[in-house]
Amino acid sequence: MTWALALACASPPRPAQAQPPAPGVVTPAGELQAWRAKRRSLQLVTGLSGGFMAASFVTGASMLAWLFWPRATDCLDCDNDGFGEAWTAIVMLPTAALLAIPTGIFGARLRRHERARPSARIRPAPGGLKIQF
DSSP states (O other): OOHHHHHHHSSOOOOOOOOOOTTOOHHHHHHHHHHHHHHHHHHHHHHHHHHHHHHHHHHHHHHHHHHHHHOOOSSOOOSSSSSSHHHHHHHHHHHHHHHHHHHHHHHHHHHHHHHTOEEEOOEEEEEEEEEEE
């Protein structure tokens, strides 16, 4: 009789409630979000350094070409010595070469980061397998 009374007074079983992860545990969704944020950051700095490198190279190369471009010599007030074009090319072409270094470094970091993309994980769970993305 006591077990029947205990059975009658017992409440129905509660469904299992999801527990929040511990503060130090990174969830797969959080891991993917952090990966995407780092990827955006690497894409930005790679693009900016590459853009500055390209702009410096185009400026230096165009000034170098302008230096050797044939000009009209009938202008008495014109200064046709090409001093400004020469110095611009002398400054901008090595600058473009130096800007290739961070572009290569950030590009390599972005490529390595792309390879480490988090993927789906299959883990055992109650009642079967659980796929976490």
